[in-house]
Amino acid sequence: GQNIDQPTEMTATEGAIVQINCTYQTSGFNGLFWYQQHAGEAPTFLSYNVLDGLEEKGRFSSFLSRSKGYSYLLLKELQMKDSASYLCAVRDNAGNMLTFGGGTRLMVKP
Amino acid sequence: DTGVSQDPRHKITKRGQNVTFRCDPISEHNRLYWYRQTLGQGPEFLTYFQNEAQLEKSRLLSDRFSAERPKGSFSTLEIQRTEQGDSAMYLCASSSERRTGELFFGEGSRLTVL
DSSP states (O other): OEEEEOOSEEEEETTOOEEEEEEEEESOOSOEEEEEEOTTSOOEEEEEESSSEEEEETTEEEEEETTTTEEEEEEOSOOGGGOEEEEEEEEOTTSOOEEEOOOEEEEEEO | OOOOEEEOSEEEEOTTOOEEEEEEOOTTOOEEEEEEEOTTSOOEEEEEEETTEEEEEOTTOOTTEEEEOTTSSOEEEEEOSOOGGGOEEEEEEEEOSSOTTOOEEOOOEEEEEO
């Protein structure tokens, strides 16, 4: 089975940096993915990690440690439009499906 | 291509009725997924297709749920004898064979069972 944990809510200030953590315990692993979901909208793909280390993509970076079952999403220079839910998802061994965590609702304040 | 489209966007039905949702994936994607999402939760996997073959189905999915993708293009998800617990957003997503973790989601079909 898959168990994926994320904080339910976080608050941060515009212009700041925020780190959203994700821990997972899964029977198989073939990559960890981050999605963004604005209220009332569909999730959209942000980034993924298959190997350990940091992947940088503009203001967003994602880190993975497979031995620790741990990932984080780092958002820099926060903007009001970054207020959204951030979903961590693990892909199964066969590469066939994603299992999502409950999501972290991020509120960016002026 | 305009992305993944779903129809209807909203459906209100009475308990016990059957409902059907349709999903049109991105045309060059051969993988299609159905997820269900309730407020404040992440998407929950229901089933997925590779072309017309249904290759995996969640154990959480009761016999009242059935999905098809007859020609490997659009897909339908039918819920029979709906219950109030079926109220949720039903999300369809598609992906290419090479990038199976990069799902492109539709806007969803919101079901309310009264």
